[in-house]
Amino acid sequence: xxxxxxxxxxxxxxxxxxxxxxxxxxxxxxxxxxxxxxxxxxxxxxxxxxxxxxxxxxxxxxxxxxxxxxxxxxxxxxxxxxxxxxxxxxxxxxxxxxxxxxxxxxxxxxxxxxxxxxxxxxxxxxxxxxxxxxxxxxxxxxxxxxxxxxxxxxxxxxxxxxxxxxxxxxxxxxxxxxxxxxxxxxxxxxxxxxxxxxxxxxxxxxxxxxxxxxxxxxxxxxxxxxxxxxxxxxxxxxxxxxxxxxxxxxxxxxxxxxxxxxxxxxxxxxxxxxxxxxxxxxxxxxxxxx
Amino acid sequence: xxxxxxxxxxxxxxxxxxxxxxxxxxxxxxxxxxxxxxxxxxxxxxxxxxxxxxxxxxxxxxxxxxxxxxxxxxxxxxxxxxxxxxxxxxxxxxxxxxxxxxxxxxxxxxxxxxxxxxxxxxxxxxxxxxxxxxxxxxxxxxxxxxxxxxxxxxxxxxxxxxxxxxxxxxxxxxxxxxxxxxxxxxxxxxxxxxxxxxxxxxxxxxxxxxxxxxxxxxxxxxxxxxxxxxxxxxxxxxxxxxxxxxxxxxxxxxxxxxxxxxxxxxxxxxxxxxxxxxxxxxxxxxxxxxxxxxxxxxxxxxxxxxxxxxxxxxxxxxxxxxxxxxxxxxxxxxxxxxxxxxxxxxxxxxxxxxxxxxxxxxxxxxxxxxxxxxxxxxxxxxxxxxxxxxxxxxxxxxxxxxxxxxxxxxxxxxxxxxxx
Numbered sequence: 001x002x003x004x005x006x007x008x009x010x011x012x013x014x015x016x017x018x019x020x021x022x023x024x025x026x027x028x029x030x031x032x033x034x035x036x037x038x039x040x041x042x043x044x045x046x047x048x049x050x051x052x053x054x055x056x057x058x059x060x061x062x063x064x065x066x067x068x069x070x071x072x073x074x075x076x077x078x079x080x081x082x083x084x085x086x087x088x089x090x091x092x093x094x095x096x097x098x099x100x101x102x103x104x105x106x107x108x109x110x111x112x113x114x115x116x117x118x119x120x121x122x123x124x125x126x127x128x129x130x131x132x133x134x135x136x137x138x139x140x141x142x143x144x145x146x147x148x149x150x151x152x153x154x155x156x157x158x159x160x161x162x163x164x165x166x167x168x169x170x171x172x173x174x175x176x177x178x179x180x181x182x183x184x185x186x187x188x189x190x191x192x193x194x195x196x197x198x199x200x201x202x203x204x205x206x207x208x209x210x211x212x213x214x215x216x217x218x219x220x221x222x223x224x225x226x227x228x229x230x231x232x233x234x235x236x237x238x239x240x241x242x243x244x245x246x247x248x249x250x251x252x253x254x255x256x257x258x259x260x261x262x263x264x265x266x267x268x269x270x271x272x273x274x275x276x277x278x279x280x281x282x283x284x285x286x287x288x289x290x
Numbered sequence: 291x292x293x294x295x296x297x298x299x300x301x302x303x304x305x306x307x308x309x310x311x312x313x314x315x316x317x318x319x320x321x322x323x324x325x326x327x328x329x330x331x332x333x334x335x336x337x338x339x340x341x342x343x344x345x346x347x348x349x350x351x352x353x354x355x356x357x358x359x360x361x362x363x364x365x366x367x368x369x370x371x372x373x374x375x376x377x378x379x380x381x382x383x384x385x386x387x388x389x390x391x392x393x394x395x396x397x398x399x400x401x402x403x404x405x406x407x408x409x410x411x412x413x414x415x416x417x418x419x420x421x422x423x424x425x426x427x428x429x430x431x432x433x434x435x436x437x438x439x440x441x442x443x444x445x446x447x448x449x450x451x452x453x454x455x456x457x458x459x460x461x462x463x464x465x466x467x468x469x470x471x472x473x474x475x476x477x478x479x480x481x482x483x484x485x486x487x488x489x490x491x492x493x494x495x496x497x498x499x500x501x502x503x504x505x506x507x508x509x510x511x512x513x514x515x516x517x518x519x520x521x522x523x524x525x526x527x528x529x530x531x532x533x534x535x536x537x538x539x540x541x542x543x544x545x546x547x548x549x550x551x552x553x554x555x556x557x558x559x560x561x562x563x564x565x566x567x568x569x570x571x572x573x574x575x576x577x578x579x580x581x582x583x584x585x586x587x588x589x590x591x592x593x594x595x596x597x598x599x600x601x602x603x604x605x606x607x608x609x610x611x612x613x614x615x616x617x618x619x620x621x622x623x624x625x626x627x628x629x630x631x632x633x634x635x636x637x638x639x640x641x642x643x644x645x646x647x648x649x650x651x652x653x654x655x656x657x658x659x660x661x662x663x664x665x666x667x668x669x670x671x672x673x674x675x676x677x678x679x680x681x682x683x684x685x686x687x688x689x690x691x692x693x694x695x696x697x698x699x700x701x702x703x704x705x706x707x708x709x710x
Contacts, residue, residue: 003517007517113600114344114348116537116564128547139545209511211538214343215344219510262506
């Protein structure tokens with residue numbers, strides 16, 4: 001029993017980390033209608049830039065600056081390419097982001113090489129805590145803290161600011177918002193940048209845990225998509241809930257039936273979609289009902 | 291209009307025929323030269339993406355370097371080698387590419403691969419096309435045993451070689467008898483094969499298995515497994531993981547600071563470099579490591595470092611060595627026909643494999659018999675650079691011992707060569 005409790009606690013931590021990626025995906029989709037297949041690639045960019053900055057400036061600054069640079073790259077791509085494609089047909093963005101993911105991965109390979117870059121947990125975050133017999137590392141507690149802060153900030157932005165008001169209105173009925181004389185374009189760019197920054201933060205905090213290598217985003221982004229679908233497209237709380245749920249289900253599966261670890265996530269998705277096609281907390285969205 | 295069109299076409303056709311005739315006459319004059327200038331095509335297949343993609347890149351880079359060396363050296367009797375490289379992706383895709391390489395491109399032989407599942411598919415497709423295939427990176431014993439075939443040769447070591455190299459050393463250190471080990475295994479053909487081989491060896495030596503988890507490939511969070519390991523308090527954690535999974539596990543295992551010694555049934559230097567020296571510990575085995583003191587390997591190390599910016603590692607060694615073995619076969623037999631090359635390889639020809647002793651293929655399972663090495667993770671204080679991560683403890687088999695000492699016996703891994 002103790003091991004199950006330990007796995008559940010650990011699963012919550014792992015899940016919140018996935019949530020960061022999923023939340024960015026969900027945000028970008030709900031306002032712009034863009035299914036960002038290059039999300040994992042931006043996650044990788046975030047990690048690579050952090051490794052590079054860490055060499056020059058140390059970890060705290062690398063952690064702070066990398067998401068900003070990555071978001072700026074995201075803004076450039078949104079303004080130059082995505083904006084035009086969405087205007088024509090949002091389906092085009094699927095093709096574009098698919099290609100973009102490959103281009104980014106190959107660019108990382110060209111610049112930094114195929115070999116993974118060694119990158120370890122910074123000195124100040126090393127060590128472990130044993131609380132009531134349960135083991136957790138300081139670094140993962142740090143991750144939990146970062147995710148909680150990021151999630152709270154995003155929530156405040158969406159729910160306590162005029163910006164958030166426009167985003168929400170634009171999500172549920174872009175036509176009406178436009179007819180009120182509000183230009184949604186800069187808002188869409190800003191939301192895209194926030195989503196990319198969240199992916200980059202996830203990349204930065206994963207750099208010391210997993211390998212920093214060109215294809216690092218490929219596996220992770222699949223989990224993020226599954227979480228978005230389970231939680232319900234565009235649902236803030238749904239994404240959070242689904243992230244934690246996937247983390248816990250995976251941890252428990254590893255304890256009971258290790259070979260099914262990956263399959264557990266998909267089984268959960270199938271179950272949820274059968275019982276509730278729009279996901280756990282997904283709202284009916286006008287543009288999805290057409 | 292129609293008339294004039296057909297007239298023009300006829301004119302063109304006539305012109306074409308005349309040109310053809312001229313070409314035919316000319317070629318009669320110089321058939322030897324034309325033939326000599328024709329390159330010998332070789333096909334290279336390996337994963338360039340996914341969890342084995344980093345290794346694949348090293349393999350292909352080394353194969354390209356070997357081709358350039360051979361061509362700069364005059365090629366094979368004046369004929370250049372042309373390497374046609376493809377991303378093998380997965381078994382189904384690889385099979386199609388084998389057919390294309392052989393039937394459309396006309397390659398004389400195939401080489402490469404890392405994944406045992408894909409190597410099996412390539413080996414079968416090569417046999418169907420009666421074409422030589424040299425495996426440079428797939429470890430599964432089954433490829434040399436129940437799935438062996440006459441057209442497939444193995445430069446990469448098999449799982450039993452890896453297991454016995456580190457295993458003999460561990461037995462001598464008294465690490466096995468009565469010990470409790472926790473096994474983590476990659477959940478695909480390679481891992482299943484290595485799990486069977488390594489656990490058989492461990493149990494034969496009196497060990498007790500206290501944990502045995504199959505892990506999906508490309509896993510990026512190992513915390514759940516590490517928490518399970520902690521509950522079992524093993525004497526050793528034994529990794530049968532491949533590719534980037536090695537890197538990820540090593541980093542996260544160090545994060546949790548459990549301190550149980552690490553070892554494993556396979557070690558890819560590249561994945562250990564990626565993890566960084568401070569995340570490494572324990573004794574491992576290596577098929578080839580650039581720290582091995584051997585003058586024959588100096589040019590290979592120097593040229594690779596100059597060209598690609600890092601030292602070569604075991605996968606680069608595999609593809610580089612295989613290319614030179616094929617070249618030696620082509621040169622010595624004077625033929626590009628697979629049956630001739632196979633006869634030459636089966637005949638016990640010796641190859642410089644950049645180790646202290648030369649290697650040769652064992653006739654009944656087509657495994658390249660060669661030295662391996664026990665290595666220990668270096669004290670960070672003594673490391674010269676980010677690639678200097680191991681001390682070489684000893685070659686296995688040692689001096690004076692037969693090369694097949696670490697090989698599976700015919701009873702352990704019987705092979706009945708399929709012809710087609």
